[in-house]
Amino acid sequence: MRKWLPLMTVCLGTFILLIDVTIVNVALPNMVGDLEASFGALQWVIDAYALALAALVLGAGSIADLVGHRRVYIAGLAVFAMSSLMCGLASDAGVLIIARTVQGVGAAAMFATTFALLNSAYAGRDRGSAYGVWGAVAGASAAVGPVLGGLLTEHASWRWIFFVNLPVSAVGILLCVTMLADTQVPARGRVDVGGMASFTAAAACATYALIRANEEGWSRSEVWWLLALAAVLLAVFAAIEAHVPHAMLDLGLLRDRSFVGVLLAGFLLTFAAFAAFTYTSIWLQSVLGLSPLAAGLTGLPMSITAFGVSAGLGRVLHGRRPDLVIGGGLLLVGIGGLLTAAGLRGSAGWPALVPGFAVIGVGVGLATPILGSVSMSRVAPERGGMAAGAVNTTRQLGFAFGIAALGSVFAGRARSDLSGHGIPDAADVARAIAGGRAPGLLDAAPPGVRHLLDDATHTAAVSGVQATYIVAGAVGILAALLVLVLVRPVGTHVSPQDARPVRQP
Template identity: 80%
Template sequence: MRKWLPLMTVCLGTFMLLIDVTIVNVALPDMVGDLGASFGALQWVIDAYALALAALVLGAGSIADRVGHRRAYIAGLVIFAISSLMCGLAPNPGVLIAARTVQGIGAAAMFATTFALLNSAYAGRDRGSAYGIWGAVSGASAAVGPILGGLLTEGASWRWIFFVNLPVSAIAIALCVTVLADAHAPARGRVDVGGMVSFTAAAACATYALIRANEDGWSNAGVWWLIVLAAVLLAVFVAFEARSRHAMFDLALLRNRSFVGVLLAGFLLTFAAFATFTYTSIWLQSVLGLSPLGAGLTGLPMSITAFGVSAVLGRVLHGRRPDLVIGAGLLFIGLGSLLTAALVHGPASWPALVPGLAVIGVGVGLATPILGSVSMSLVPAGRGGMAAGAVNTTRQLGFAFGIAALGSVFAARAQSSLSGGGIPDAAHVAHAIAGGQTPGLLHAAPSSGRQFLDIAAHAAAVTGVQATLAVAGAVGILASLLVVILMRPARAASREDERPPVPQPALR
């Protein structure tokens, strides 16, 4: 039992940081009433955390390689715990948003070191089992967040969604001190400040652009200026890395098709598997009238299958070709999304989601743990933070881009449905439905036309959800093909301590 304590330690941190991406969603209405802020302003309670996590995880991984993965993980836990306390005590929206930003910094330090710590603690089939359990926890966390958030908000207060992190963090810190160890000495060299600043700024601009696109649409000029600025900053980052003797990301890795395949898989997996949750939740709560807890519970089929597949097959899949395992996982995600799109129509309600979500869960359970293990096999042990940071950065950006892109798809299809139904100002109504404002629309409508608008909103929301699921399904299937093509030469995860039979980059 003691040998699994390092795994428990890493999984506690992973569970906390990932459920905090989604746990806040269901508590926003209560926060609005308690703090006296607008719903739009408090959206930054979600976005500030996601922005900090996506922008900083690669830089945090680079620092962890230099100061030690265990030390960086403990520091992340401490920052996460203190900021969680500040979130729970926040007297106004400004303090809450600032504390959530700091919480994202702590989460980035934890997320960037998980793979390296698992590699240090386990070898052989035990490593396969460890990645399987970690993948199960990771895959289930996104769906568990709304359920736990609903329970705490309805049973106690929205503040307890943050206070609950304190005892969990205390246990994780105590375990870190006693059971975690770095198998490899910290890498020598200076911290790549130029590369870190330029990449963090580029990732922050890109993520913020996607958030703005989801709120204001892709026609907004500010969105495109942010995208241009992100591209310029990314070019500056590449220039820094090409010249630096202590680069935080080795650009030579991008010549390794297997590593590029892993990055692409991380990006497209979160896009296809998780971004649709935002819009199915809007449909369930603001259109069908489910409670936050009820909407959260619809994600259980995915959580259960993801957890079961990862936990049971993690040890079995150790030694199998990673291109086929990850490709199969993405294919299941794509097929599950298409199945859900076919079942969600007309008068459909939440049961229509169950079969497809279960299939998506199988895909998440197959692909998630392998992503971590194969990325670590492609770099020396001392650069594990860099590899984990790169993969987890693409995962977070895939989620942000998926929400923005699918939001545009939802609004466009809803607008088409409303226009065909004779609703005036269909574009405004469609964006309001996509933003979860259907109850407000119905309340403001004249009583004589309320029933007609309600029927039209139901039809538009179903059409929008169908479209997002269809796009996610197509992305999952396309991702499966691309990953198999890119990763086919790699056999990095086939046996312990082997490297793929492809030229390996010279790492600085």
């Protein structure tokens, strides 16, 4: 039992950092009322955390390679705990957004070091089992988040979704100090400040552009200027990485099609599997009137199947072809998204979500563990933080971009449906529905048109959610095809856990 304590330590941190990606979703309506938040603030409460996590994981991984993976992991837990306290005590939306950003910084430090710490603690089939359990926790966390968030919001307060992190973080730090070893030999070099700054700025500009597109539409010139600036900053990042002696990201890895395939898989997996649940939760609560707990429980089929598949098959999947495992998982995620969309029509309610969510969970459970092991097999052990940071960066960017992009899909489809019902200012009404403000619209409507608006809102919301799952399903299937092409082995297959690492100069 003692040999699995390092795994438990890493999984504990992974659980709380990933659960905080989605735990906020079901609490959003309560936050909007309590903090008097705008739609933009509503988006940023979610995206500030996801963006900070996505933008900083790669840099945190490179720092961890220099100063020690265990040390950075413990520091991340401490920052995460302190910022969680700030979130719980927040008096307005601005303070909450700042605290969520700091929370993302701590989460990035933890997430960047998980794979490297697992590789240090386990080898052979034990490593396969460890990645399987870790994948089960990672895959289930996003689905458990809404359940736990609903339970705490309904029976305590939305603030307790943050306060609960404090005792968990304290236990995690204690286990780190007493049970977690780090056999890493720190790499030589300096922190790549230029690379970190340019990449963070590029990610921030791109995500902010998508959020503005959600709020005001794609016709705004500001949106396209921000996207252009993001592209320029990304080019600056690439130029810096090509010339600095100790780059945050070894661009040579991008010539390895398997590594590129894993990066794309991480990005598209979180986009396809999890981003649409934000708008599902808003629909369930603000339109159908479900409680936060009931809305969260709809994600339970996904959580159960993801955990069961990943934990049960981790050791069995050791040594199997990663292209088939990851590609098969993404294909199931895509099929599950389309199955969910097929059930959402007319007066559909939460039961329509169950079959598709279960299939998505199976796909997540298959793909998640292998992503980590394959990425770590492509680099030398002392660059494990960089590899983990790269993959986890794409995972979190996929979630942040997915929320923003699918928000536009939801609002666009809802606007079209509302226009067909003769609702005036359909674009504004659609954005209000996407932001969870449907009850306020109905309260403000004249009594004579309230019933018509109520029916139109229900129909438009179902159409909007259906559209998000159509797009998510298509993205999952596209991702599966890309993985099968890019990660397909050439010549003799080598197990991801036993592959010879690509040594850095």
